[in-house]
Amino acid sequence: MYGDIEMPFNPVEPIVYFDQVALLIGLPLTKAAFLEDIAAKSGGARRGDYAMGALRRLPDRSAAEVWEVAASTHAKLTQDLVDMARELNLPEKQVRHEATLQDLTEVTESGARLILILAHWRDFELFDDDLTDAARKNLVAYRAAPAPAARDPGLHAVLHSRDFERSHNAIRSMGTWLNEDYLECAPIHERADRRFFLEEIAGENVFPGYALELRDGMHFAEECAKSIASDWAGILDLAVCNSAELAEVLKAEQDCRQVITNERLKHPARAIRELQWLLVQLKVGPQNYRDLRLRAHIIFSKDTLEAAPCYP
Known part of the structure; x- marks a missing residue:
């Protein structure tokens, strides 16, 4: 364990060659894509949480303003990363700048031994924009049930609170229950079970938690694991915040895989600069990636973020 990065011992061959690298980008790179993602999530689609998260942090700004003052900087850095990979002659088929789940399948089938994934992981939180009117109707119907479900009576209690009649307060009350009363104080495996239970009750109209956002939408960890070729062996490096749960599922007790992950939030600019540095080092010659990753x-x-060079 090295700060916010987890690199458990693994018997996977650590030596990696540059032409064995694949780069998958799941973040919006243009203003148009960013605004489309916000519109999609606002319309109930199961994508756009990364963009909506930027909007949540600046609630007094329009989506276009949020792009200009916040998201565009990260998008520019990400595009620079993609351009660098191409300038270093990483094979085009191994640079997926609008990565989908199918791209993950294809790069694991194509011989890549190191897969770098820059994307957004949605944790257990519940926000105002996560419940549609249809989801609230499903929750009201559940509240009218004669008895609470034995597996989670706390949900029934929240739905009977006085605040539930007002949609905003209902969401806030639900979020408080999820984040404070049940999730933050619960073991990780119980957090997931309770989040999935909420989604089961509310139906597909609640935005999913514990999912990886790629350009084709949100994908649960199990979906991501199934998309990897069954005989694939190598290293997955997740430039993804709070991705320990995802890493555990992707590892799937397979000794032929190592998954490098982050236990906490990770600033996108830092993640991108690390990936740039790693690509340059790998271009120089084959590297022990575990050692190289620790150096990064x-x-x-x-x-040292601001002082560290991208091209040492």
Whole structure:
């Protein structure tokens, strides 16, 4: 364990060659894509949480303004990363700048041994924009049931609160229950079970938690694991916040795989600069990736982020 990065011991061959690398980008790279994602999530689609998250952090700004003052910087850095990979002559089929779940399948089938994934992981939280009117109707119907479900009576209690009649307060009350009363104080496996129970009751009209956002939408960890070729062996490096649960599922007790992940939030700019540095080092020659990854973590730690060069 190295700060916010987890690299458990694994018997996977650590030496990686540059032409064995694949780069998958799941973030919006243009203003049009960013605005489309926000519109999609606002319309109830199961994508757009990364963009909507930026909007949540700046609630007094329009979506276009949020792009200009916040998201565009990260998009520019990400595009620079894609351009660098191409300039270094990483095979085009291994640079997926609008990555989908099918892309993950294809790169694991094509011989890539190191897969770098820059994307957004949605944790257990519940936000105002996560419940549609249809979801609330399903929850009201559940509240009218004669008895609460034995597996989670707390949900029934929340639905009977006085605040539930007002949609905003209902969502806030539900979020408080999920984040404070049940999830933050519960073991990880119980958090997931309770989040999935809510989704089961509310139906597909609640935005999913515990899912990876790629350009084709949200994907649960199990979906991601199934998309990897069954005989694939190599290293998955997740430039994804809070991705320990995802890593555990992707590893799936297979000794032929190692998954490098982050236990906490990770700033996108730092993640991108690390990936740039890693690509340059791998281009120089074959590297022990576990050692190289640890060096990147040390160089780009919070105290040295601004001073550390991208091209040492």
